[in-house]
Amino acid sequence: MVVGIALRLHHGQCLRQSCRHDPHNLRLHQCIGFSARSRARCLDRCYHVRMSLFHAEHITLSYRCGGEAVTLLHDESFALEAGSVYDLVGPSGVGKSTLLRACALMMERDTGELYLDGHPSSGFQPAAWRREVCLVPQQASLVAGTVRDNLVLPWKLKVNAEMRSPSDDELACLLEAADLSEVGLARDVSRLSGGQAARVALLRAFATRPHVLLLDEVDAALDDDSALAVGRLVHSFMNARTTCLRIRHRASDGFASGTFALSDGVLSFASAAEDGAIL
Numbered sequence: 001m002v003v004g005i006a007l008r009l010h011h012g013q014c015l016r017q018s019c020r021h022d023p024h025n026l027r028l029h030q031c032i033g034f035s036a037r038s039r040a041r042c043l044d045r046c047y048h049v050r051m052s053l054f055h056a057e058h059i060t061l062s063y064r065c066g067g068e069a070v071t072l073l074h075d076e077s078f079a080l081e082a083g084s085v086y087d088l089v090g091p092s093g094v095g096k097s098t099l100l101r102a103c104a105l106m107m108e109r110d111t112g113e114l115y116l117d118g119h120p121s122s123g124f125q126p127a128a129w130r131r132e133v134c135l136v137p138q139q140a141s142l143v144a145g146t147v148r149d150n151l152v153l154p155w156k157l158k159v160n161a162e163m164r165s166p167s168d169d170e171l172a173c174l175l176e177a178a179d180l181s182e183v184g185l186a187r188d189v190s191r192l193s194g195g196q197a198a199r200v201a202l203l204r205a206f207a208t209r210p211h212v213l214l215l216d217e218v219d220a221a222l223d224d225d226s227a228l229a230v231g232r233l234v235h236s237f238m239n240a241r242t243t244c245l246r247i248r249h250r251a252s253d254g255f256a257s258g259t260f261a262l263s264d265g266v267l268s269f270a271s272a273a274e275d276g277a278i279l
């Protein structure tokens, strides 16, 4: 079980066996058989989920291969706090991308539920969920045309048809935030560098103001400087209403608050503070 996680916020009760703690009041009623240290940790955990923007409970993911079920994730739970970036690491083929796709409701789960701000994903239409929980794939999937064409692309989709698309001034602000002012809205995307294209793809995701960003190795093909710029951009997007889980194979860039490691269907967590990483 991942540290800081196994809780059911909206029911106001820790899922940990024997725990009677109410995270809403932050009062410890009784944690039967727990030491003082365990009780304190339990309190921390309930507080952690109370503060979490996104959480996943008892998620199992598998696929069928030759009639057999292959399990990629087994009954795991985790939470993402608002304002924080988290890394997701693990060997190739272990199921990291599958987990992100499941979080974006792009594939079925065997078990478990996802929550955004305490609201279960089952209460959302998939398209509405994906507007809030946005998956950005590894390849910057830009369409032919200008930077502006790409940034307003989400508003061309039926699901966002009733929403006002951002003005050029608002788009220019986004470019400035990503250190792309010199690129400009009228630049054809075929004339962007790989790092610039990756940032435009991220800005397109930011422009729709999702609460949860799921980034699938968006910096994989970039040089170190461009990867750092992407990390800085993601970090700058974090606020009290956003969180981010990103798959990375690179060395820590210091922007993550913690790292989830996936191996053999098990998810473990280490906070950056525990790792001694720079926050």
Ligand SMILES: Nc1ncnc2c1ncn2[C@@H]1O[C@H](COP(=O)(O)OP(=O)(O)OP(=O)(O)O)[C@@H](O)[C@H]1O
Residues within 6 Å of the ligand: 063, 064, 065, 072, 090, 091, 092, 093, 094, 095, 096, 097, 098, 099
């Ligand atoms: N529907 C499916 N049918 C067959 N195999 C699948 C299916 N879904 C996932 N897999 C397999 O599950 C494994 C996990 O894939 P996934 O892309 O999630 O791994 P990953 O950890 O992101 O890998 P990488 O770091 O190389 O990108 C892979 O071996 C993949 O082929």
